[in-house]
Amino acid sequence: MxxxxxxxxxxxxxxxxxxxxxxxxxxxxxxxxxxxxxxFPPRYTASASVLLPGQWEERELLTQVEIATSSSVLDRVAAALGRPGVSGADLRDRVSAKTTDGNIIKVSGTDDTPEGAQQLSDRLAQQ
Structure with missing residues (x-):
């Protein structure tokens, strides 16, 4: 053995x-x-890239990132989503934006469902 x-x-x-x-x-x-x-329920994050036309300096891109996550833009996103009881303040912790290579801003949205996350990031990119 x-x-x-x-x-x-x-x-x-x-x-x-x-x-x-x-x-x-x-x-x-x-x-x-x-x-x-x-x-800790599952959370889904979707991203969308926004190409800004023309030449932009780094500080101008950072300003655009701040605008993308501002309360006025988030209020318009909340209205476009049409979800009852959801305001721009509720979306503040669920969205983000950052600059990437070139004139591209990447916006992300987090939600309980994959479809909701995709809608959130798409609406944020449109606004």
């Missing part, structure tokens, strides 16, 4: 002796995973 066989037999004996403990640990792990998914 080789050493590998003896080790596997020993591991098998340990599993048989600790069967109840292992079953309890598996159930507790499943319950903790389920509880975490209830407490």
């Amino acid at each position: 080789s050493d590998d066989t003896i080790r596997l037999v020993t591991i098998g004996r340990i599993f048989r002796r600790r069967r109840r403990l292992l079953a309890v640990l598996a159930v507790v792990g499943a319950l903790v995973g389920y509880g975490a998914s209830v407490v």
Whole structure:
């Protein structure tokens, strides 16, 4: 008999002796995973890129990023989405904008559904 066989037999004996403990640990792990998914529901983020025509300096692009996430733009986005009870202030934590290479601004929206995240980022890019 080789050493590998003896080790596997020993591991098998340990599993048989600790069967109840292992079953309890598996159930507790499943319950903790389920509880975490209830407490922290999944969130989806979608992005859209906006190409600004012409030549822009870095500070001008940063100004455009600030404008993209300003309260007036977010109010218009909330109105365009047509969701009852959602205002521009509610969207403040769910949207972001940043500059990328060239004259491109990348806007992102986060929502509970993939479709909602895509609509949010598309409306923000339009505004």
